[in-house]
Amino acid sequence: MASRRSGGSHIVFHGPRTTSVRSGGSKASNSIGPITLARRLLFPYHPPSEPLPPVLIKIAENNRDSDTWDQAAFKALNDELYDFLALVVRGFVLPWWSKITPRDKEFPQEITKIVLHLIRQIESRILVADLPSLVAGAIPALITQHYIDYRTACAKLPSAYATGLHASSSLPHLFHSLQPHMAVSADGDVDPNYIRQAVEHILRACLPPEDWEAETERGIVREIVLKIILDSAFPRLSQPWFLQKSLLELLGPPAEVAGPIPASRHGFTFNTLVILILSAVQVISGFALAAIAGIQNCLHIISEVNAPQSLTARVSPIYNGDLSSPPLEMIAVVFTMKERGATSAIFSLLQVSCGFMSPFLNRLIPYLFYANMRPALFTKIILQSKKVLFPDGYPGPPPVEPTLEEQVLIREQLEKRLFDLVPPMAAKVLFGPDPATQQRTVKGILDPLNSSKCNVHLLVLLLDAILITLFPELGLGSDATTGEGAESNDSAGLTPDARLSDRALTPGDDDP
Incomplete structure (x- = not known):
């Protein structure tokens, strides 16, 4: 060894x-x-x-x-x-x-x-990477492109584009034509050599020379990571029912609805009036205290963000210093805000407001990102990962797909939970004025994640975005230097493209 x-x-x-x-x-x-x-x-x-x-x-x-x-x-x-x-x-x-x-x-x-x-x-x-650009820029852009391409592929299903394709595979093939990726086939299968070579480059960049030269150790570590990604992570994360179930757990159980207040047997009395007045005063005072606390927190955050010594007040170079546009565009595409007049006007107003406050938001988003990066958050992520990858303390078998009835039940529960999160008056603005439009909007939020073969594309692109953020030397034409124990490798990287979703790791000439 x-x-x-x-x-x-x-x-x-x-x-x-x-x-x-x-x-x-x-x-x-x-x-x-x-x-x-x-x-x-x-x-x-x-x-x-x-x-x-x-x-x-x-x-x-x-x-x-x-x-x-x-x-x-x-x-x-x-x-x-x-x-x-x-x-x-x-x-x-x-x-x-x-x-x-x-x-x-x-x-x-x-x-x-x-x-x-x-x-x-x-x-x-990680300590020197531009993580706010990844979270607020690259990931929302990839999700936005996924939703757009999925809806475009669905629109092409009844057209001549689907001629000659089998009914069960026509949607993945049409989606693959919109998002061609060298690591993913039209049937949604991931090429293991792509992930293997990516891990190989990570090992080359991170391991000291004596461990890099030990081919046996390096190969074992590489294959372990490959097996976790291809056999445990991707098969679960790409399943629509698994994503819907995870969203249900993330949103939490619905709030309990209080029962009706029993009517007094003696009708309206002076005591009832006093109770109503005191209750109103309590509500108003509670709201005032919460507003004061909120204003104080906002003023504190503004002073922290504008502090010249703040290390988090940096502008991302990837999106020309505008970190607020990708999340806003993602929300507009996911909720189909541009298809309805009221939400389209709200989106335009938000765009103008964010554009006006762009210099401040470019410092606020990194501040909020680093302020919420706490050990407890990562502990929760690891616990959830152990639950998914090692359900009984050992690697779990391939995910057993629920029956159609169970999948429909999970989907209906998630749709109902999304409805319950939004108050009725706000739902008329966000989801649509009538129940039919609201149901169609909620259905459109979940439909683009309803194909496991299309979800694989999104997972691979997210993996590419994470790798190019932590290992910028993998990017073609990148002048970034490698970290400790790293060797320069210009033959492998992410293909630069105007569309972020088309970036992909390119195999080098020295395939392992």
């Missing part, structure tokens, strides 16, 4: 002492509390009384002196990251490695060291 002689073989704790991952020492004893899966598989020789080394070292160091940094939440995130990594090793490495050498515990530790080094290199890139 390749050894890491520089910094990577030692873990730096909060104190001055360092502990080598490869040091000998006694095994963890069961007499000192329960031994977690991560300690048993990834750190079998780590002292049980010592905490596990932090996964995200630079983020912890940068926020250690911050007043808003929650150490307990960061420790929970660290534990969940190790638990997720231990589940990956147990699910994708031990089933075949234990058949070769059942007693060897060094190999999972070597895999752990390589993965931790990759995570820390990606962490370094």
